[in-house]
Amino acid sequence: MTSGSAYLDIDAYACCIAYAELLNHQGVEARAVSSAPLNASISRTVLGWQSSLDDYRPRAGDEFVLVDVSDYHHFDPVVVLDQVVEVIDHHPGFESYWAQKLGSAADILPIGAAATQIFQRWEAADLLPLISEQSAALLATAILDNTLNFTGQLTTQSDIRAYDVLARRAKLAEDWPERYFSECQASIESDLIGALAADMKRLQAESNLPQVFAQMTVWDAAALIRTHRSTISHWLAAQGGDWLLNVISIRECKSYFLAEPLVSQQKLSHLLPIEWQAGTAVLERSLLRKELLRLGLARISVADAMPQIARS
Template identity: 90%
Template sequence: MLDHGVRPGTGFGSSRCGPRVMRVVTSGSAYLDIDAYACCIAYAELLNHQGIDARAVSSAPLNASISRTVLGWQSSLDDYLPRAGDEFVLVDVSDYQHFDPMVVLEQVVEVIDHHPGFENYWAQKLGSAADILPIGAAATLIFQRWEAAELLPLISEKSAVLLATAILDNTLNFTGQLTTQSDIRAYEVLARRAKLEADWPERYFSECQATIESDLIGALAVDTKRLKADSNLPQVFAQMAVWDASALIRTHRSTIGHWLAAQGGDWLLNVISIRECKSYFLAEPLVSQQKLSHLLSIEWQAGMAVLERSLLRKELLTLGLARISVVSKPFLVL
């Protein structure tokens, strides 16, 4: 368990009588990626430094972005069961339909996210306690909280390395179109504190690829999203980021195609190749190819298209939203 440096019951999270209210920092229900994982742990640590009892908690499975080395850092989520009256902070998610099932919507006091679609809802509900910005990684927003609180010198090396790796992952090694100068600066500061070596990006993404290939179906299942029919995107949308996408596809294309076809007749896999700074799209159904071709200038050959730049699923979501004149009920993509 991560030692946040504050004993339970000694913080100032609430003025109510009786047991102290815990601030539960958590994320989405489908899976926990490195961005959500790092944000939960590092933000709970910050809140405890500020005198607010907080725990990093999740019931979601970890995905392949939390690699073997990351797990070896022994920065883990807290073993804590939320109690009635606890408050909730949501990080790296803002779609209330996809919160961790432990979350009580009426008891959410803060949302920190970088996905589009729910900005107005939370602005009306929480005001300035809703921090939803178009940025490469939610981890960058958590880093900014540490800086604003003037507590960055106190951040643990474990939280620093987690946030730095989350930024690396979510910006696709700074090649993603949503990468900002704030992401780059945050990584530089955190990487120095965490003493990350220059070859860490290649080692990290290669580890992620090895984890994915060791259980390909499991990796697909945990990183597949089902989108609304009016999203302008394939309804079954899987994504993975690896060091060498072309090698993965050559080896595993048949397995990938069979599994995705079993999920429905409208599917897409986006394999982001960090080494090449490209996105490889696999979509055998014609309807799926047509949807993507309406958003991007690409050429399909035998069910595959290669985009000469990296593109995240959330970026495709933004493109899809731009084509919808009226969105009656937004949805979330991670």
């Protein structure tokens, strides 16, 4: 059980641990492993829940289950592509590839969190009463994070229901969402460069998005940018001339974009109705990187279809 190579966020971390636990209950020997660094979404309290990845090095002949990732360009380097037997993800772009390769063992859905998909597997197996409090808490927190406290556009009723069931099983406090996102912000601000590096992706030029794309989810995005803009801008500029930071503000349910290169601003303006002021723009709703990727891919699809439409 593993995920991507660049970093491990709370969704991937929770899914690896909780799905390995389920498979072991079902008599399938499974380990949750990753060589990727943890990012700031795995907060201090989460780390204190005493659930962790296994200290295990994959051996020849091991099979691999991928969670929260389906782009084989970004798999953990321990993965042997031909030995992948299952993919569980909610990111767009590779649905056809895995459907052809794995059939029904490829579960790639437009849903708020991969953690919801893992919850559904526990429920379908009639083993939910056996889930540990730690795994229930991890999955619930991953749903909170990936749905932006249920304000994200990809949030579904399945995500909401999964969180409700898991939060009760984990005995999470009612104020856990605010505490969690505030902890994430404190962690980010204590090591800003590390947080940027741990949640930055390099996108293909044809994605219609800035090639260097960093993202953070915090309680108060305006305060973070106001305090740390210079540090953020200098570091991202050193990564390339086409960059964007999306800071999601849970308190306000908004996305704050920071992109000083004009080319980066233009790419985003082609996808969203936003106005730039001195390299910043505010979207009056929360928007995740994967949602922007869907918009970019949709724009590619429309552009590809235009010559065919013109000929018809």
